[in-house]
Amino acid sequence: MRYARRAVAVLALTVLATTTACSVEKAGDGNGGTDAAAQCGSGKDFLIGMSQANNAEPYRQVMNDDITNAAKDVPGFKVVVSDAAQDNSKQVADVENFISQGINLLIISPNEAKPLTAVVKKAYDQGIPVIVLDRKVEGDAYTAFIGGDNVAIGKAAGEYYAKTLLPQGGKVVEISGLPGSTPAAERAQGFREGIAGNPKIEIVATQTAEWLREKGQSVMDAMLKAHPDIDAVYSHNDPMAEGAYLAAKAAGKESAIKFTGIDALPVPSGGIKAVEQGRLQATFQYPTGGREAIDMAKKILVDCQKDVPKTTTLGTTQITKENAAQVYTELGGKQ
Amino acid sequence: MNPPNPTAVEEAPAETPPPRRPSLRLPRDRHALVDNFFRFQSLFGLVAVFLIAIAVSPVRNGENIFLSSGNLANIVRAVSEIGIIAVGMTFVILIGGIDLSVGAVLGLAAVGSATLMVDSGLGILPTVLIVLLIGTAFGATQGAIVARIGIQSFIVTLAGLQAARGIARMWSGGLGIPIAYGDGPQEAPEAFSLLSGSINGVLPVPAVLFIAIGIGALLLLRTTAFARHVYAIGGNEKAARLSGVPVRRVRIAVFAISGLLAALAGIIHAGQLNQGSPNDGSGYELDAIAAVVIGGTSLAGGSGSMGGTIAGALLLGILNNILALNNIDANVQLVVKGLVIVAAAALQKLRPRIS
Numbered sequence: 001m002r003y004a005r006r007a008v009a010v011l012a013l014t015v016l017a018t019t020t021a022c023s024v025e026k027a028g029d030g031n032g033g034t035d036a037a038a039q040c041g042s043g044k045d046f047l048i049g050m051s052q053a054n055n056a057e058p059y060r061q062v063m064n065d066d067i068t069n070a071a072k073d074v075p076g077f078k079v080v081v082s083d084a085a086q087d088n089s090k091q092v093a094d095v096e097n098f099i100s101q102g103i104n105l106l107i108i109s110p111n112e113a114k115p116l117t118a119v120v121k122k123a124y125d126q127g128i129p130v131i132v133l134d135r136k137v138e139g140d141a142y143t144a145f146i147g148g149d150n151v152a153i154g155k156a157a158g159e160y161y162a163k164t165l166l167p168q169g170g171k172v173v174e175i176s177g178l179p180g181s182t183p184a185a186e187r188a189q190g191f192r193e194g195i196a197g198n199p200k201i202e203i204v205a206t207q208t209a210e211w212l213r214e215k216g217q218s219v220m221d222a223m224l225k226a227h228p229d230i231d232a233v234y235s236h237n238d239p240m241a242e243g244a245y246l247a248a249k250a251a252g253k254e255s256a257i258k259f260t261g262i263d264a265l266p267v268p269s270g271g272i273k274a275v276e277q278g279r280l281q282a283t284f285q286y287p288t289g290g291r292e293a294i295d296m297a298k299k300i301l302v303d304c305q306k307d308v309p310k311t312t313t314l315g316t317t318q319i320t321k322e323n324a325a326q327v328y329t330e331l332g333g334k335q
Numbered sequence: 336m337n338p339p340n341p342t343a344v345e346e347a348p349a350e351t352p353p354p355r356r357p358s359l360r361l362p363r364d365r366h367a368l369v370d371n372f373f374r375f376q377s378l379f380g381l382v383a384v385f386l387i388a389i390a391v392s393p394v395r396n397g398e399n400i401f402l403s404s405g406n407l408a409n410i411v412r413a414v415s416e417i418g419i420i421a422v423g424m425t426f427v428i429l430i431g432g433i434d435l436s437v438g439a440v441l442g443l444a445a446v447g448s449a450t451l452m453v454d455s456g457l458g459i460l461p462t463v464l465i466v467l468l469i470g471t472a473f474g475a476t477q478g479a480i481v482a483r484i485g486i487q488s489f490i491v492t493l494a495g496l497q498a499a500r501g502i503a504r505m506w507s508g509g510l511g512i513p514i515a516y517g518d519g520p521q522e523a524p525e526a527f528s529l530l531s532g533s534i535n536g537v538l539p540v541p542a543v544l545f546i547a548i549g550i551g552a553l554l555l556l557r558t559t560a561f562a563r564h565v566y567a568i569g570g571n572e573k574a575a576r577l578s579g580v581p582v583r584r585v586r587i588a589v590f591a592i593s594g595l596l597a598a599l600a601g602i603i604h605a606g607q608l609n610q611g612s613p614n615d616g617s618g619y620e621l622d623a624i625a626a627v628v629i630g631g632t633s634l635a636g637g638s639g640s641m642g643g644t645i646a647g648a649l650l651l652g653i654l655n656n657i658l659a660l661n662n663i664d665a666n667v668q669l670v671v672k673g674l675v676i677v678a679a680a681a682l683q684k685l686r687p688r689i690s
Contacts, residue, residue, distance in 0.1 A: 055666075083666075085665075086617070087617070088608050089604065089608065089615075092607070093655070096413075097409070097656060100409065101400060114511065114514075115608035115610045117609070118531065180510055
């Protein structure tokens, strides 16, 4: 059986030889290039590339819709959306294709920070203005970052519990997002800051449902057995809150317990509709930043504004039954 | 007149539906022509897609964007990982097997590269050697289970996929491990970042590796006794065994090669993205299988070529690129890719059998 081993050995050697024997130059020695923003002005056509991390998430689909809808109102703006389907390599290739096409501005919501940093820098170094949405890249080789503030959102939810939902205090269970993810940690931290003003509110249990509706249901099942006297459920997103509601309904307790979520997507399956229809007491908007990105693109490309803010932190909107229908329409939700 | 009339068959135009007869008898020269067309089907397909891409490419400032050297380099770089995996996959499919674990092994290797350099402080050579060894051992183990216990490779490598992802998640703690470069602790040697660089600023390193490995494998599959045994097992395993082919060992070697190349692709992946994440490479096995199928290798085993696979991978890359350059909707792109795969497989069915 020598030759089979030899076959593996030959391939292994090819691999090693080619890895070690080449003289190589490093990528991305940005030479500054022509400044795309220098060709700004009104009455011109601009191609904007939107590199999305994953169209399959409703939040990101809404972000794309916000961007394309907002761009329709700006004469001369054309937006192209690419979908990396959660694959960092695909997103790098997407951005490279945008650069080849000669886009005038890049909007990117990166799948992960580290792997996308180099290609974002490559675009930026070629003079393409780059607006980073929702998730950051490393370093400062981009024009502007626009994103929500999860601590502030958690805090707003906590204050709503302390003052409006449970002013007399009560037992709260927390259904949290994916362990280790930044939004989950920040939404938990902010909530604790928010309820600090009302010491009679007690978090009796925290369980993760990994952002998923079906896990929200099974986690709530278990918590109802352990804590039959729950007053409210603080969920880190709307789908998990909906799942928890279903579990409570199966136990006949849905009217005794109050549910709140976060995200408030203006889609038929989103949290705003759930509030309007009375399943959730409240939800807190996690903004996509899509409209704000196009506003900023207009400032850079059409108005020739040189100094846009490097970081824009978006606020949140509290959605209760009173304003649900109105906010849904304002955010451009599909009826 | 006696049926069947050979002249009637000869005059059948090429566009007619697949021949129902088991053998299509043509005069020698014509036969050779048709046979050569199908043999190099993927190469013709590649050339055709290349020409179409030039024709439909957007033009900016008088320059054909598709043909710009930067864009062509991007295409080959973007397919290099899939291409390297597909080279290994070709061996496996030629013996009538399948390897679903390659994407997960890529993720495991990417995590391994990042962890060994950043956390364990190893140099590049030991890291590369250990990671390649892990991939090879993983593949060989799967091959041994297939060969010794006789479980179908689909099942074994499906299990392998799960296991490799699990190991990668345990090893990394579930999160991507960023690779920072430098001489300090928690930093990887600067030279590793050359994997994301280009030779003379033109040829991307991963592309060069892919082409080199592709050519190496092509020569291996043309000239060695090992290659003849691979084809023999895929064609008729029993006959191969009876004629003295060491079937089990060849099987194990083939899966070991696939694991080795998946691990190499994982090292490249980590170098390109400056990170090793346990979720990297999800679904890559399917892209690799698509490249092999477009390359004209039969999933039944026994027939196919390495040149076809290389052409198939490049064809997929050009397709992805030209669809993106023309701003075709991402969902439509998926449908187009599906149609191309089916068309390539259908074309194989038209291929006349040599009697």
